[in-house]
Amino acid sequence: MHKTLQPAEWERPKGYANGIATTGGETIYTAGMVGWNAEGQFPGRDFVKQVRQTLENIISVLQEANAGPEHLVRMTWYITDKQAYLDNLAGVGQAYRDVIGKNYPTMAVVQVVALMEDDAMVEIEAIAVK
Secondary structure: OEEEEOOOOOOOOOOOEOEEEEOOOOEEEOOOEEOOOOOOOOOOOOHHHHHHHHHHHHHHHHHOOOOOHHHEEEEEEEEOOHHHHHHOHHHHHHHHHHHHOOOOOEEEEEEOOOOOOOOOOEEEEEEEEO
C-alpha cells in the first residue's frame, strides 16, 4: 500500500522516512494523542513513559480500523521540552521500537510552549493507510 521514498544520493534517515507514497487503501487519521491511560491519568512527569503510552494509544485507535503500526505513514510529534526529548533519546527509541516496531513513517517533531492537557509532555498525531 505504501512505498518509502529515499533519494539514492541522500543519507538514510534514522527512525523516520523522508517520504512515503501511497496508493489506494483506507486512510486513518488520529487526533492528537497524549500519554494518559484509559482513565485519563498520566504516568507522572516521566517523558519516556508518556511517549510509550502515547504510542500505545495511537495503536489502540488504529486497531479500531483493523490497522497496525505497519500502516503508519505520517506522525507529527509536539513536545513541550526539546531538552527532555534529547536527554531521553535512548528511552524514546526503545519505547518506539517496543510499540511501533521497525516501521518508520514520515515524521516531524515540534517544540511547543504548552499542550492543552497541563500534565502532557508529548502529543502525537498519526496518519495510516490500510
